[in-house]
Amino acid sequence: MSLTDAGAPERAAGNAPPDPDRQRRGLTERLLAVRELSLLIALGLLVGVTALRNDRFLSGQSIKDLLLGCAILVILAVGQTLVIVTRNVDLSVGSILGLVAFATGSLFLSAPGTPWPVALVVGVALGALCGAVNGGLIAVARVPALVITLGTLYAFRGVDYYWASGRQINAADMPPSFLRLGNQTVLGVPVLFLVALVVVAAVGFYLRSYRSGRELYAIGSEPAAARLSGIRVGRRVFAVFVASGALAGLAGVLYAARFGTLDAAAGTGLELQVVAAAVVGGVAIFGGSGSAYGAALGAVLLTTIGSSLAVLRIDPFWQQAVVGALILAAIGLDRLLALRVAARLRGRSAHGA
Amino acid sequence: MAHDSLYAAPPTAEAEPGGGRLASVRGLLGSWDAVIVAALVVAVLVASLTVENFATGRNAQFLLLDLMPLALIALPMTLIVITGEIDLSVASMVGLCSTLMGQLWLSSGLSLELICVLVVLLGAVLGAVNGLFVTGFGLPSLAVTIGTLALYRGLSFVVLGDQAVADFPADWTAAVVRNIPGTSVPVMVVPLLVLAVIFGVVLHATAAGRALYAMGNNDQAATFTGVSVARTKFWLFVVSGAVCGLVGIFWTLRYASARGDNATGLELTVVTAVLLGGVSIFGGRGALLGVVAGVLLLGVLRNALQLADVDANALTIVTGSLLIASVVLPNAVADIRARLHRRRQRQPVAS
């Protein structure tokens, strides 16, 4: 990847220097904000149109359902953002979620008195362990994460199947205090969603305001340069996979709390939605740009589409097709935007030779 | 961009003259074909000796029939991966082609022959959509085909929705599973072999094949050498789609059932087989022979383990581990070799 656009008119005349007062927001950041804003608008439009057709869509119950429905996807999408930003991808999150969810159920089954915070910690730790397997393999093999996590997608799921061997864990097997976690509301907002919000805020803040967070962008933007500027790329990428695994673990525990019924198939195929949410949310698939907030919005948008289709009584078979079309539209739009921005930046490149 | 296309740092080729590591990876990959063929032979031998009912004609027939879709799709996939791209939408294209075949048969009144041709053309059109997004708009094929994976699968449910079409004429459905008279080799192996030979020759012994390797390694340099990178990639996606159309027909007839979920998840197996066959996910490296051996190895292992009553869940783990091993092992071995080499280098200096 070259930084220079072919044939940029570097010396194009008449470039006013940037007005220092107006520049405080920063061009780079403003570009991101545009993306998040457009997602919000899309979300608003979708909710608006659906509500017009069916006013119950805006009822308290419905909004609660919506928030509840998107919480798990939001958490996964945020974890995926961390990974994609470094120009990697984690396809095994669905399998990790399934494995952790089943492990949580098994824990309650074998030790009925376990307080739920313990289960939470155990679940997150198991997820982190799976993430460490991913990260370790990637570090050892120095091959694309895509391939490794495709492999662990099978492997973790296989372990899950093997372990469950057709058993199912039911709501009755888990303590009510744990299950309440999945359904309880605080001031009408589901606890699950609050957890997701905390995760989004924490990761978003970390990515934006901490040195190590910025280094993740650097790695994704130009891995070779990152190595030369002293960033410990291997360590960071490993950490990112552990984090993604831990968040998938968290999502797995919450999944158990919310759905109550657990078998080995929990979360199958979820990875596609997660990647879709991140990409729709403006996280560039080639790393280096995107935010946790955007990815979370992407996840909310995808969930809302699912619910709207059900409410609008559109053939549910369309849902997957819509998700696919949305991914294509999102990356297409990104491309268009990038080209326009590049064209605009070309004009700014000069500094009066 | 070839290097950027599939994530992760490009292979850590040292720029130093003689780049020891690069050379040893190359040396190893050069023989990866041989490794995989040897593994295949060993697997077949061991399975024949230890697994009851493995070395029978009937089993060979089942094995080959089960492998047909995988083998067919692996052919264009090999070419695509060698150019540094990937097509994850193949299984969804198979599904959509299958349901469209069912829908046409159900409601159009066209002859089945014509429907088959239309389905292949349709597959080509689906591939062309992928190609357009990837080459026309310059988008990463990974993202595009994840999108079309969902889109095409969704559409295939839209096409047939509730139903499965199953009343295909019996002589057609029987024809695809028939054996070559006097053998236990399915007739369908013949077109597969023909296609494999065609793909092999194109890849290894034509100007176009050279261009594929060139653009997989460095598409900018390929462009400067007069290779139409975009156009070639576009047509590869089209070919991939058309082959998926063929597989859609085969699938529908073999299982006498056109339904939306046909071939779900097949893309992962195809990618596994291609990587197992020694094709580099970064593009620019790999051979068709290795891929064919990889497909067979995957099939033989699954079949033998199934016959040996190994749990299906263990099979899932095996598939995943094979994929990981096929990418981790070459690197690990190269590392060890490089280390040994360095030690050998150092010793005379010390003494």
Added chain:
Amino acid sequence: MSAYRRGLRVGVTSLALAALLLSAACGGTTRDNSTDDAGAGNQASGTANPDAAIKAGLKIAFLPKALNNPYFTVSDNGGKDAVTEFKGEFKEVGPSEASASSQVSYINTLSQQGMDVIITSANDPNAICGALNQAKAAGAKIVTFDSDTKPECRQIFVNQVTAEGIAENQVKLISQQIGGEGEIAILSATANATNQNAWIALMKTELTKPEYSKIKLVTVAYGNDDDQKSFQETQGLLQSYPNLKGIISPTTVGVAAAARYLSGSQYKGKVKLTGLGTPNQMRQYVKDGTVDAFALWSPADLGYLAAYAGAALASGQITGAEGDTFKAGKLGEFTVGKDGVVILGPPTVFDKNNIDQFQF
């Protein structure tokens, strides 16, 4: 790369040309002139000897829709009990995800292994037919349970209950719960599940009866036997149909998901839910008042009966012809009905009074 383009053009053109020629020349195979003459019906060859003893050492394999489905784990275990009783060899194999194509490869494997009886629940009524016929030709007896294939592909279908029985039962349950009038909806499994669709069709017929004239079926939704999807669909139903009084979900996954949604929503107790579910999954919702009553046959008995039917076939007690009778251990005597169907019996209705007596 103009050669590429040229090559492709030639290819496409010749393909199209070939197609035209083919279809013009002899009309080709169209739907109208093709005769669907697959199989020769139910082969009730030979004669049944009701007094024959069940052979010892029969190799019996269970092939469920998918290994990781708890419902099938229970029914296969029932089958295992039966096989142990008559001293056969039991085996359970299956794909990890429900798909017809992988079932085919397992059927092939089983016939390779020389199984005496293959007992399967079909993911697709047609797709596994070819393989089953081959297995039959290789000497295996074929029994289907839970989900049937085309009748000519198996000897016996062990049906949990008649479709009419289910439809009657479900409509009656919901009618009782909503007080005989109001809007109802059905939350089904996948849209192409054979048994589901048969039941739904019969429920619609059932609803035309005068005693149900005030009940209106507004829609059928599909939760794909996926927990989350079923959950979302329930949510969608309640939003789309504000006057909805009741939901029938004749699938274990669907009814559990719907119950979970209702129990956590404002509709709890107001919108009635019934369907087919397992007591273990539903216990909590029956106790917390979300669900009044639901029904199910015993999946373990279903597997048990299927195993005995298979053994009876393999031992020559029955041939699968209508009227054959056989003994199924603790369950007593069964008669083969039309098209080789054996029926387990009416479903059990579970409510808060009896649910604690059942553990499955």
Added chain:
Amino acid sequence: MTADAPGTQAPLLVLDGVTKSFGAVAALRGVHLTLHSGEAHALVGENGAGKSTLVKVLAGAHAPDSGSLTLDGQPLRLGGPADARAAGIAVIYQEPTLFPDLSVAENIFMGRQPLRGLRRIDTAAMNRDAERLFQRLGVRIDPTRPARGLSIADQQLVEIAKAISFDARVLVMDEPTAALSGVEVERLFAVARSLCEGGAAVLFISHRFNEVFDLCHRVTVLRDGAWVSSDDTADLTVDEVVRGMVGRDVSSLYPKQDAELRDTLLDVRRLSRAGVFTDVSFSVRGGEIVALAGLVGAGRSEVARAVFGVDRYDAGEVLVAGRAVPAGNPGRAIAAGMALVPEDRRQQGLIMELSVERNATLARRRALSRLGLLLGAAERAEARQWTRRLQVKASRLGAPVATLSGGNQQKVVLAKWLATEPRVLIIDEPTRGIDVGTKSEVHRLLSELAGQGLAILMISSELPEVLGMADRVLVMHEGRLVRELPRAEADETSIMFAATGQGATA
């Protein structure tokens, strides 16, 4: 080691007996280097002499197999780039290493961003600091804009700002001027000098001797990974340095032989591409070498790419031997008899992972096919013929081209194109980054080719090369052709005058 030049204070950085091998290849063999504070020190050597490896050792990217580093008399161990940076060693690589998605300010301060409470990054302070740095350098770059889209010169400036920002005591510059124009080089040198005055040491690597002698106090010469000499520039002549580098005498530049001018072979008419170049017309005759001169970014390479069809153009036409060549199609351009040796060998000229023979025959892959089949034997024969003619030194033809030295790589590129027997050869920076010995070979070759009737369009940033080789010089400025100079009128002044757009009209 000889003179202990400027001042007699203790040396700032000392490398002693540094050895580094990659596999079987020894890249550095017992190299010595001493840097004093306030000194600009040149490091020269042919390609493959080990300069880049030495840079990477200093940068902490490679750990030496043996030998020692001493900073301020203290032994220095570099576990990675971060350690080097902490020790005050800044490296500006040949190719800028920026993060395109991040803002310019972040690029400068990556890993060292100013912090406020809770260890958060203080973005405002960071932007302010960046702006202050640019002021010090006398340039205007918006610190909040993304690095993507910056010109090469601006990227270098960002790199320099980065180096100054952490008060580097040792600044290593690996061929920083390769992509810069004269004005930009001057500014860079001004910065380097001011850093030296501030007490830092600058290690400067370049192939351009005038720059070396202009900037540096001392020169260290490497050959084949070994230290050859370190001397004061004042005591040296260019010839002595070159002799040290190659170990023998070479005629520094090979002037073009006169050739008989034939018909016009390349005719470019009113070529325009919006925002890149405008209304470019020129022609080249058989036997003629025409140089396209100008500053970097003037649009020279872009014109070449458009003529060859790699890039599209909006208006105008290109004719080869009187027949129009379709736009935007390199394949057709090749068929018409054109060949382009691009400026970036690694990215555009060669496929590094492929073998020498595949690279050498890639452009001829169709011509070598029989009945559509391309067999390895045909390629090998062809490759053998051309590599022999150009005296490519390779262990074997099947070896990856990445294992060759820069000069030999360039010869492979030339072999690839000469094998197509072109009538028009466009060659962009024919000798960039190749050593002195090979340089003159390339010049001789170009001269011979012109003698055989080829039309050659040469783009070069090295004025001696332009003046020595060209029959005519075309000068571009800001996307326009501003001046055409016949050989007799061309000299450094007239070309630079036109290239900087000072009062010149064609």
